[in-house]
Amino acid sequence: xxxxxxxxxxxxxxxxxxxxxxxxxxxxxxxxxxxxxxxxxxxxxxxxxxxxxxxxxxxxxxxxxxxxxxxxxxxxxxxxxxxxxxxxxxxxxxxxxxxxxxxxxxxxxxxxxxxxxxxxxxxxxxxxxxxxxxxxxxxxxxxxxxxxxxxxxxxxxxxxxxxxxxxxxxxxxxxxxxxxxxxxxxxxxxxxxxxxxxxxxxxxxxxxxxxxxxxxxxxxxxxxxxxxxxxxxxxxxxxxxxxxxxxxxxxxxxxxxxxxxxxxxxxxxxxxxxxxxxxxxxxxxxxxxxxxxxxxxxxxxxxxxxxxxxxxxxxxxxxxxxxxxxxxxxxxxxxxxxxxxxxxxxxxxxxxxxxxxxxxxxxxxxxxxxxxxxxxxxxxxxxxxxxxxxxxxxxxxxxxxxxxxxxxxxxxxxxxxxxxxxxxxxxxxxxxxxxxxxxxxxxxxxxxxxxxxxxxxxxxxx
Numbered sequence: 001x002x003x004x005x006x007x008x009x010x011x012x013x014x015x016x017x018x019x020x021x022x023x024x025x026x027x028x029x030x031x032x033x034x035x036x037x038x039x040x041x042x043x044x045x046x047x048x049x050x051x052x053x054x055x056x057x058x059x060x061x062x063x064x065x066x067x068x069x070x071x072x073x074x075x076x077x078x079x080x081x082x083x084x085x086x087x088x089x090x091x092x093x094x095x096x097x098x099x100x101x102x103x104x105x106x107x108x109x110x111x112x113x114x115x116x117x118x119x120x121x122x123x124x125x126x127x128x129x130x131x132x133x134x135x136x137x138x139x140x141x142x143x144x145x146x147x148x149x150x151x152x153x154x155x156x157x158x159x160x161x162x163x164x165x166x167x168x169x170x171x172x173x174x175x176x177x178x179x180x181x182x183x184x185x186x187x188x189x190x191x192x193x194x195x196x197x198x199x200x201x202x203x204x205x206x207x208x209x210x211x212x213x214x215x216x217x218x219x220x221x222x223x224x225x226x227x228x229x230x231x232x233x234x235x236x237x238x239x240x241x242x243x244x245x246x247x248x249x250x251x252x253x254x255x256x257x258x259x260x261x262x263x264x265x266x267x268x269x270x271x272x273x274x275x276x277x278x279x280x281x282x283x284x285x286x287x288x289x290x291x292x293x294x295x296x297x298x299x300x301x302x303x304x305x306x307x308x309x310x311x312x313x314x315x316x317x318x319x320x321x322x323x324x325x326x327x328x329x330x331x332x333x334x335x336x337x338x339x340x341x342x343x344x345x346x347x348x349x350x351x352x353x354x355x356x357x358x359x360x361x362x363x364x365x366x367x368x369x370x371x372x373x374x375x376x377x378x379x380x381x382x383x384x385x386x387x388x389x390x391x392x393x394x395x396x397x398x399x400x401x402x403x404x405x406x407x408x409x410x411x412x413x414x415x416x417x418x419x420x421x422x423x424x425x426x427x428x429x430x431x432x433x434x435x436x437x438x439x440x441x442x443x444x445x446x447x448x449x450x451x452x453x454x455x456x457x458x459x460x461x462x
Contacts, residue, residue, distance in 0.1 A: 039083070083098050101160075117140045119132070167237045174374060179431075186371055307319065360454045363449070382396040397455075
């Protein structure tokens with residue numbers, strides 16, 4: 001019996017020794033060293049003589065890392081991806097292939113994870129690509145990696161990424177702000193989307209959610225907008241770009257500043273010509289903008305765009321949700337705008353606005369900009385399903401004047417309203433009218449009411 005125990009003890013000791021030796025071997029031969037050896041052999045193939053080949057092959061194996069103090073991160077991706085900035089490696093196999101299209105985004109300044117995701121400190125493939133438990137930013141697939149351009153380039157069109165432009169446009173025109181906050185502006189029925197791109201939701205989940213909300217999230221209050229696959233993909237791109245991450249002063253200073261051409265686009269989108277003229281061409285409600293950048297400082301004009309009531313009490317100017325560089329672009333356009341340019345803009349409009357229609361047009365823009373169209377429809381038609389609300393859906397606003405006065409509608413917009421329930425014992429309807437008094441100014445509320453009254457239709461009487 002004693003001899004048998006000795007044999008068992010000896011066998012266990014050998015197993016333990018083998019495990020220790022295996023662990024020691026693994027620690028001294030990590031996968032990144034194999035990648036570097038393979039890369040050096042690839043480089044040595046093109047050397048002209050044996051001495052040069054030997055010199056390349058004798059290159060020390062070591063961890064490569066980039067310290068990104070402005071982003072408070074460390075990237076070690078180039079420990080394995082050794083040819084990313086070497087054009088001669090354009091046909092090399094991964095992970096050694098040259099990264100085409102880097103432009104100014106050199107790895108020594110930007111690293112890799114800022115765009116691709118993954119775990120920059122890791123040195124084995126699975127961990128570095130973020131395919132581990134609790135790591136919330138795994139490597140983005142090739143299909144979606146361009147979405148991260150929008151995390152730095154927040155304003156204007158990003159060259160080569162039209163999905164971001166279209167996704168932003170869909171968000172602003174389809175009423176998403178009616179239920180979702182973005183950078184402090186919007187409703188509270190749905191989750192705040194200001195940092196959606198930093199969440200754990202996969203791009204595929206987001207895309208499916210836009211196509212069929214209730215199929216992905218049972219009981220979701222989000223209506224089915226019947227987006228096309230392309231539209232769902234564009235919205236997913238935009239969501240992935242929303243992180244509110246502080247990119248640091250270096251990255252802010254080198255990102256593209258929108259041009260006057262982008263300012264012209266904003267001038268058209270915000271329908272500035274509905275209230276303003278340039279050299280006498282346009283509407284007469286607001287000041288003439290010809291030479292406005294010479295009459296006022298850029299700081300004054302910028303504040304006017306951010307908080308017009310503070311700068312000019314009694315101003316009818318709406319508070320537009322424009323980021324700093326977007327405002328710079330708009331001011332750059334106003335510094336160069338001519339009457340000929342405005343005539344060109346006006347020629348693209350279907351009809352010219354009469355002075356009495358200016359407030360109504362501004363109300364229409366507010367109705368879309370603050371997300372009302374998400375529930376009430378672009379033509380006030382309603383019809384979005386709302387379980388256990390009377391009628392089972394969001395009602396049309398085309399006949400609201402038959403049941404309410406304008407003052408009563410203004411009070412509802414300001415204070416909100418929960419719809420009457422079809423079954424008082426049942427669940428609360430998921431969609432309700434939130435309070436907008438802390439978001440919309442009195443002027444905005446009155447404009448929306450003017451717009452609603454301009455669209456009223458009388459019910460047919462028998």
